Amino acid sequence: MSHAATIAALFAASPVILAPMEDITDHVFRRVCRSLGARLCVTEFVRAEQMIARSKLARRKATLGPDDRPTAIQIYGADARLLMEAAEIAAAAAPAYVDVNCGCWVPRVARGGAGAAWLRDPAKMVAMAAQVVGAVGMPVTVKTRIGWGAESEMPIVDLARRLEDVGVAGLTIHCRTAQQGHGGKADWSWARRAREVVTMPVVVNGDVATADDAARALAETGCAAAMIGRAAISNPWVFREATAWLERGERLPPATPAERRAMYRDLLAANIAARGPVHGVRCTRRHVPVVAPLIDEATRRALYVAETAEQALALIGMEG
Numbered sequence: 234m235s236h237a238a239t240i241a242a243l244f245a246a247s248p249v250i251l252a253p254m255e256d257i258t259d260h261v262f263r264r265v266c267r268s269l270g271a272r273l274c275v276t277e278f279v280r281a282e283q284m285i286a287r288s289k290l291a292r293r294k295a296t297l298g299p300d301d302r303p304t305a306i307q308i309y310g311a312d313a314r315l316l317m318e319a320a321e322i323a324a325a326a327a328p329a330y331v332d333v334n335c336g337c338w339v340p341r342v343a344r345g346g347a348g349a350a351w352l353r354d355p356a357k358m359v360a361m362a363a364q365v366v367g368a369v370g371m372p373v374t375v376k377t378r379i380g381w382g383a384e385s386e387m388p389i390v391d392l393a394r395r396l397e398d399v400g401v402a403g404l405t406i407h408c409r410t411a412q413q414g415h416g417g418k419a420d421w422s423w424a425r426r427a428r429e430v431v432t433m434p435v436v437v438n439g440d441v442a443t444a445d446d447a448a449r450a451l452a453e454t455g456c457a458a459a460m461i462g463r464a465a466i467s468n469p470w471v472f473r474e475a476t477a478w479l480e481r482g483e484r485l486p487p488a489t490p491a492e493r494r495a496m497y498r499d500l501l502a503a504n505i506a507a508r509g510p511v512h513g514v515r516c517t518r519r520h521v522p523v524v525a526p527l528i529d530e531a532t533r534r535a536l537y538v539a540e541t542a543e544q545a546l547a548l549i550g551m552e553g
């Protein structure tokens with residue numbers, strides 16, 4: 234099977250994919266989303282230099298447990314040779330595929346030439362992707378945006394074709410420019426235009442927040458899958474809702490308050506088990522949006538500074 238066919242099969246089995254999100258989509262949250270229908274996940278991005286140095290952070294981010302599959306490992310960096318080396322290390326962890334981030338717009342990443350900065354020089358991005366593809370014997374995909382932002386013509390359509398030509402096996406398009414950050418509205422029509430010129434599978438991303446959005450994004454673009462990021466933070470049940478709607482035409486009710494509370498409790502327990510009581514409680518604060526609809530502002534603020542599981546559980550109305 235070609236690498237693109239392998240990726241197509243993975244996407245076909247997972248029409249809604251959990252987006253990589255730094256400090257959110259760790260193995261604990263991936264397990265939750267997978268149990269709710271995100272059958273394919275991507276790790277938070279891992280900096281090539283850290284991967285190569287086998288830093289503690291890189292090892293934590295790029296280690297995949299037996300119940301954490303299929304999951305792709307995402308890497309980022311500004312130097313093609315370092316990305317090749319990092320991709321080899323990532324491949325050794327036997328992920329579903331290696332994904333190269335060419336879409337992160339945050340200045341700390343893009344200013345140094347990594348992430349979305351690759352969009353400023355599409356030819357250089359294609360050359361880098363060719364090198365990474367050549368470095369590993371497994372599918373390599375790219376996640377990017379429609380362009381940097383100042384172009385009169387967005388490069389993404391031509392870029393998709395050229396990335397496919399050098400062996401990239403799949404492409405995820407966050408349908409904004411880098412300069413937009415998370416502002417404005419994602420324009421899914423770019424995912425359709427790019428999808429039309431390639432045979433490798435394309436994933437549409439950006440502003441897919443509900444089951445209806447997922448259905449619309451897939452219908453409007455013909456993409457192989459839709460990727461969901463921010464909406465999953467407060468509503469990981471979106472994967473359950475979207476798969477029920479897409480696969481069975483079934484409308485599921487939203488998560489109940491009891492489910493939201495139980496989710497927070499389970500995330501606390503899982504984070505404490507993985508990271509110890511102090512760090513586990515602090516890490517779980519990133520998931521406060523799960524219970525935010527149930528609590529007032531003062532309680533929410535208190536939850537962000539609660540230092541023990543008992544305090545946190547009491548604030549959301551649960552026994553420790």
Ligand SMILES: Cc1cc2nc3c(=O)[nH]c(=O)nc-3n(C[C@H](O)[C@H](O)[C@H](O)COP(=O)(O)O)c2cc1C
Nearest residue numbers: 252253254255277278334407439440441461462463
């Ligand atoms: C907190 C946060 C962290 C993110 N970290 C990453 C990352 O590590 N790698 C990546 O490719 N994209 C990252 N993104 C971008 C998302 O994967 C996604 O492309 C973007 O949020 C648009 O999708 P959405 O509208 O569904 O959120 C991050 C986004 C957020 C909000």
